[in-house]
Amino acid sequence: MSRYFSFRFIKKSQETKQSLVLFCHSDIEVSSLIKEIKEDVMLNLVPSDVVVIGYGITDSVADGIISNSMFASEFESFVGAIEDKLEFITVDKNGDITTVIEGGAVLFKSEMMLAGANKIFKSRKGLITSSPSYHFAKPSGDHCDKFIRASNLFTSGVEVAFLAICLLPHLTDNIKRIYVDTSSISFLISIAVQLSKKFQHQQPIIESFESYSVFKEPFGFVTSPDSLVIISATTSGGLVKSLIRDTAFSPENILTLFFHIYLLTNVGSLIYRMLWSQVSLQYHKSIVNFVNRVQRLFKLKENSFYLKRLNMSYWSLKKSISILNVKISLRNSPLRDF
CATH class of the missing domain: 3.40.50 (Rossmann fold)
Structure with a gap:
């Protein structure tokens, strides 16, 4: 290497x-x-x-x-x-x-850092794309044909050290705890903490809240200014918006590592803008937008997915694209590694 x-x-x-x-x-x-x-x-x-x-x-x-x-x-x-x-x-x-x-x-600092991050993103296949036979259900419940898998990007130590550069300005010496939406980015956070050289006596605690699962059961967030939330990736900003709405975190204390080029809404600090503008992102709130072309659904959770088979009984569409009747039966299959 x-x-x-x-x-x-x-x-x-x-x-x-x-x-x-x-x-x-x-x-x-x-x-x-x-x-x-x-x-x-x-x-x-x-x-x-x-x-x-x-x-x-x-x-x-x-x-x-x-x-x-x-x-x-x-x-x-x-x-x-x-x-x-x-x-x-x-x-x-x-x-x-x-x-x-x-x-x-x-x-040329911004252009250089963005180009390097996108080189890693492309070479390590950070964007997972479905085929016509299946699509993905995100933890938010939305359905899409592509999703960002940040854990793919952390396979090379020198590349991780490069990506850590843009995290350093956010690691102030008062930070005591860092919440992440997935444990897969903990390695990057740990490298950034070491490179900052600001926590010689006690390093911040890094804890995963498992994405949208945090809204289904109580989680002991400490929302003080010495806490930092780091989101691995987003194409919609939905998780950050939910955190701002349902917790006492301020946008200044929330970072998103990788985000879609078209994400322009106020969702905290954005680190690396991924440039796959040539790729169309199909993103829907409901599964019915996909039923005319798919048989399988992959439900995303942390670093794995569940396969759910879709058995269509009948469906019909009006010319206005409104759904008249959709009957879908789902059957869980065993968890598989992605």
């Missing part, structure tokens, strides 16, 4: 060539760094420039790499002049991203 997470993005809208970003969570080795750059250039052609980003990269680290004659020679032969084509960026414990040499603000 590579020690780097690499991706490409366009810094400015008017540019045509992409920049290559290399994120490293550990010490940067000159030989492995130039090897990663060369392999990417051979696969994707010459980038506009190269950006090296990592936690706590210092001037001495950058100078050591630039002054290495082997690295300089290889870099200039594959990419171009180091002074024009190579930039070092550092991330601190608060999630601030600055240039190493000048210590200035990174103007």
Whole structure:
């Protein structure tokens, strides 16, 4: 497994060539760094420039790499002049991203972080899509043909460390407890807590409230300002809205990691906007919108699903698309891993 997470993005809208970003969570080795750059250039052609980003990269680290004659020679032969084509960026414990040499603000920070998150989302298959033979029932009770499965994204340590960057500004030193809607994102939260370096004596308690199950039975939320709620993913913002409506949490204390590009409503803080605009999201309140094309229903719960078979007796539709008669019998089948 590579020690780097690499991706490409366009810094400015008017540019045509992409920049290559290399994120490293550990010490940067000159030989492995130039090897990663060369392999990417051979696969994707010459980038506009190269950006090296990592936690706590210092001037001495950058100078050591630039002054290495082997690295300089290889870099200039594959990419171009180091002074024009190579930039070092550092991330601190608060999630601030600055240039190493000048210590200035990174103007393309948002574009870079979004591009990296979407690269992980796409390569790790964060969007699960149904086929014409089945669809999904979300914990909210809504029915859809796609859903975001955040747990798929946390298979690489270096990628998780990259995703943790945007959580750091929200991890203030007064946080004592963090509520998550699924335990599958606890690993990411734990990494972010460690990288923040703000909880040396006592780390926040991370507790899962199992999504919409929290509204079916009492749950001991502590809704004080030192509590944080982190939602794994959403396409509608329904869970956040329900939490704001039914608990004393304020929107400022609720974060959503991954959300649909079209989610523009006021649902707390949104971290990573997923760009699958080319994918149509069919989203309905009732199963009757799917009955003309499906036989199976997968009911989502945490990291698993239930399969429910649908036996249609009869149904008819008016021209106005109103439902006249729908009779559906459901039979539970054993739980299967997803």
